[in-house]
Amino acid sequence: MVSSRQKRVLRYVEEGNLLKLKSHLRKHPDTELNFQHGRKRRSPLHLACGLRNDAVLRLLLERGADALQRDRRGNTALHIAASRALKHGQTAYNDLVIPLQKYCPVAMDMPNYAGVTPQDLLEQMKAEQVCVFGRARERQLHDLPQEGSSQAKLDSESQWREKLLGECQDEFFEAYGHYDDESLGDGVDPEDFGQWADRIWREYHGKRRAEARRRVESEEQRVRRRRRPENTDAEAGRELQTRLEREHAEYVERAARKTEEVLRGRRRRYEERCAVALGSDGQEELGYADIPWPLPHGSVSDMVAVMLHGAERGDPAAFRRLLRRQQALWHPDKFTQRCGGRLREAERQRILDTVTALSQELNRLAQSVR
Missing domain, CATH: 1.25.40.20 (Ankyrin repeat-containing domain)
Structure with missing residues (x-):
């Protein structure tokens, strides 16, 4: 190819x-x-x-x-x-x-x-x-x-x-035999010079038309402002403040929605990787990067936040069920029984230290919920 x-x-x-x-x-x-x-x-x-x-x-x-x-x-x-x-x-x-x-x-x-x-x-x-x-x-x-x-x-x-x-x-x-000038260039690039020139021409004139539309809209706005002499500086300031507050609220809403999507995606990928890497039938050797950490480059608290994302503390029973499942998954002894024989020797201690830190953070949360 x-x-x-x-x-x-x-x-x-x-x-x-x-x-x-x-x-x-x-x-x-x-x-x-x-x-x-x-x-x-x-x-x-x-x-x-x-x-x-x-x-x-x-x-x-x-x-x-x-x-x-x-x-x-x-x-x-x-x-x-x-x-x-x-x-x-x-x-x-x-x-x-x-x-x-x-x-x-x-x-x-x-x-x-x-x-x-x-x-x-x-x-x-x-x-x-x-x-x-x-x-x-x-x-x-x-x-x-x-x-x-x-x-x-x-x-x-x-x-x-x-x-x-x-x-x-x-x-x-x-x-x-005759060595003739047969078609040597079978794989010519699909865009020849004429097509390239047409595309550049269209892009150039498209930009010119967009710039002309922006100038016309700007002129129309300027004319509309001239036709409203009653619009005082105080009213203009209030309109600007209202517009800024509205834009800020929209920005905060978009940021929260984006954060929610990111956390939901991390939680889904975390669960999928857990099912594959920590399954009982796995045979391959596991290094630090192969462990399905919720957030490989984040802190322990950030990892726990990804684990428990979607569980509302307003529902204590559901939150405790999810917390107990994560405690069982990352308990050091159970983790060693399940995956200890597959850990890469050079990274074994680092993996067990991170598992222990996750288990301690989950236990601390469990005590606070009680």
């Missing part, structure tokens, strides 16, 4: 954006570059060779890209580079083949699934050059002058060279 960071690497390689790729790899140095993507199972290094981007190729090699990684047909990056050199000549050879050959010399003799090595491709390139230029030189030395203008002779010579080159390429592609 290709991650979002790897999708960015593919996008920057396809765009040939060396600066963004370098910045992305500097920010995320642990990004894995030796992954395969698309139906051809090609890596970013294959993609850089297919696009003839030597700067991106050198950066990927510096970042640890695997030059021996194969695609679906067994081709390494050097196979792709050699095919580009065969098609585009010396420039592609210098930009792609030489860096890969220096970085991983053994890749020259690595065959693909058809048994063709990069060395075979490069030898065919040399033979093709000899074939083209040798035939052209032979024709220049031995051809007799032909009738017609000099322009006609040049056109005939150009047609002959193109035909000869095409025949040599056809012979090679028939023997070894």
Whole structure:
């Protein structure tokens, strides 16, 4: 599965954006570059060779890209580079083949699934050059002058060279297979430049419209205040005080509701963890973090508050029942019988000290209720 960071690497390689790729790899140095993507199972290094981007190729090699990684047909990056050199000549050879050959010399003799090595491709390139230029030189030395203008002779010579080159390429592609520019970028990011520009335009104009609405509302409020001259400073002060008190009461109510939700959620998670971690059938070793403390980083009183949340002291019978259940759960002797053999030795004393403190706090509450 290709991650979002790897999708960015593919996008920057396809765009040939060396600066963004370098910045992305500097920010995320642990990004894995030796992954395969698309139906051809090609890596970013294959993609850089297919696009003839030597700067991106050198950066990927510096970042640890695997030059021996194969695609679906067994081709390494050097196979792709050699095919580009065969098609585009010396420039592609210098930009792609030489860096890969220096970085991983053994890749020259690595065959693909058809048994063709990069060395075979490069030898065919040399033979093709000899074939083209040798035939052209032979024709220049031995051809007799032909009738017609000099322009006609040049056109005939150009047609002959193109035909000869095409025949040599056809012979090679028939023997070894054609490394064409198939869709290298199967995993393009779903948002292209046009979609990105449309989204930025919509966000910008949305902000402008919201700002215009705020200005209009502010102006309307200012006009309404002008139309009420009877509204004295004292009345304005009373309105402000009333509004502040109302907002404060709403804030206090929201805070209390939020606190109630947090405590209820902690109580529910505490009970679920107790049923799992402290069950009689548990076999795994328990460390301090594995014990279902009501509030792992809180004080003992805070833990007890979470345990007893939801039990009203106005109902003494229900409160005592909940208190007795928690006392039995955290009694040191019962806790040791239930979980003592599973405690991690390095944290055993710390766990038992916390259990003892919880038990003492529960006993103190039980005495106050009586």
